[in-house]
Amino acid sequence: MKRPKAKKWVALVSKYGTIGLEMGLCVAIGVIMGAYLDKFLHTGPWLTIAFTLFGFIAGFKSLFKLAKDLIREEENREHDGRKDRNP
Amino acid sequence: MEHGGILYFKFIPFLNKLPGQVGNAVLVSLVLLILFFLGFRSIKKKGDDVIPDKKFTLANFMELLVEGCVKLIEDNMGKVGMSFLYIMGSLIIFILFNNLSGLVPGFAPATSNYNTTLALALTVFFLYQFYGFKVHGFKYLKHFTGPFLWLAPLMIPIEIIGHLARPMSLSLRLFGNMMGDHLVLAIFFMLAPLVVPLPIMFLGIFVSVVQTLVFVLLTMAYFSGAIEHEGEEEEGAHEAVEVAA
Numbered sequence: 460m461k462r463p464k465a466k467k468w469v470a471l472v473s474k475y476g477t478i479g480l481e482m483g484l485c486v487a488i489g490v491i492m493g494a495y496l497d498k499f500l501h502t503g504p505w506l507t508i509a510f511t512l513f514g515f516i517a518g519f520k521s522l523f524k525l526a527k528d529l530i531r532e533e534e535n536r537e538h539d540g541r542k543d544r545n546p
Numbered sequence: 547m548e549h550g551g552i553l554y555f556k557f558i559p560f561l562n563k564l565p566g567q568v569g570n571a572v573l574v575s576l577v578l579l580i581l582f583f584l585g586f587r588s589i590k591k592k593g594d595d596v597i598p599d600k601k602f603t604l605a606n607f608m609e610l611l612v613e614g615c616v617k618l619i620e621d622n623m624g625k626v627g628m629s630f631l632y633i634m635g636s637l638i639i640f641i642l643f644n645n646l647s648g649l650v651p652g653f654a655p656a657t658s659n660y661n662t663t664l665a666l667a668l669t670v671f672f673l674y675q676f677y678g679f680k681v682h683g684f685k686y687l688k689h690f691t692g693p694f695l696w697l698a699p700l701m702i703p704i705e706i707i708g709h710l711a712r713p714m715s716l717s718l719r720l721f722g723n724m725m726g727d728h729l730v731l732a733i734f735f736m737l738a739p740l741v742v743p744l745p746i747m748f749l750g751i752f753v754s755v756v757q758t759l760v761f762v763l764l765t766m767a768y769f770s771g772a773i774e775h776e777g778e779e780e781e782g783a784h785e786a787v788e789v790a791a
Contacts, residue, residue: 484711516704517707
């Protein structure tokens with residue numbers, strides 16, 4: 460297997476290194492949004508709970524999207540490899 | 547962060563009344579402006595000469611910088627990217643030189659203050675939403691409603707949270723890296739000012755370049771995510787070129 464070049468390495472860092480921060484921030488933004496909405500609408504704890512769950516889902520959705528991209532990339536690479544072997 | 551030492555922008559008449567990060571950003575931009583003005587003049591004087599100079603001149607430096615920006619954008623966004631050359635190029639140059647200015651004594655980098663990075667990230671956020679609306683029109687809202695219409699009440703808050711997390715993560719990453727680097731450097735200078743900070747300064751160059759690239763690559767990913775059509779990427783790219791140009 461080929462080692463990634465220097466520029467490729469930075470691209471990988473920017474793509475996969477961002478997921479941890481983004482998952483945490485999604486939950487945090489969800490909680491803060493829910494708490495403020497509760498404060499203004501006087502709806503008890505319900506919106507906080509709902510938006511926390513939305514935050515979790517948003518974080519996992521970005522992870523899921525990344526995994527889907529990775530799978531598609533792998534498939535493309537396999538496809539290209541086969542084409543190279545039997546021209 | 548409070549600085550004990552001398553800061554250059556304190557000596558310039560109008561800049562010393564501004565807050566620290568703004569003064570430094572303006573000072574770095576002024577230096578860049580003078581450099582680019584001189585480089586532009588030397589390029590004009592050279593005419594359309596294809597052969598580069600023997601020594602490393604300002605004109606070479608400018609050509610190197612612009613070529614690097616163009617290549618980075620074309621590699622990551624394709625042909626559509628050239629319509630975003632101005633915003634991407636300004637982001638690259640501003641962030642890179644502000645990061646690197648932290649290694650020069652007398653500069654406190656503007657990017658180690660959260661105000662600056664949040665301003666940059668919010669600019670990116672509003673611009674990519676604007677270009678999304680410009681390319682797709684009202685259909686851009688379909689990006690937020692998810693695959694089925696009956697899922698829309700669930701998907702809209704999720705997508706809004708996901709989109710709000712983007713500028714936050716962009717700004718926090720750049721701020722955290724630059725602030726941490728600067729702080730470590732300051733502490734090492736305080737403890738052992740002679741040779742010990744050198745590896746940290748080398749690490750500082752590395753971190754500055756990598757964080758610039760990470761910021762710009764993520765910005766490009768957000769822009770191309772906003773302007774692409776789902777499923778029909780090739781046609782979308784052509785349309786996007788026409789609309790954005």
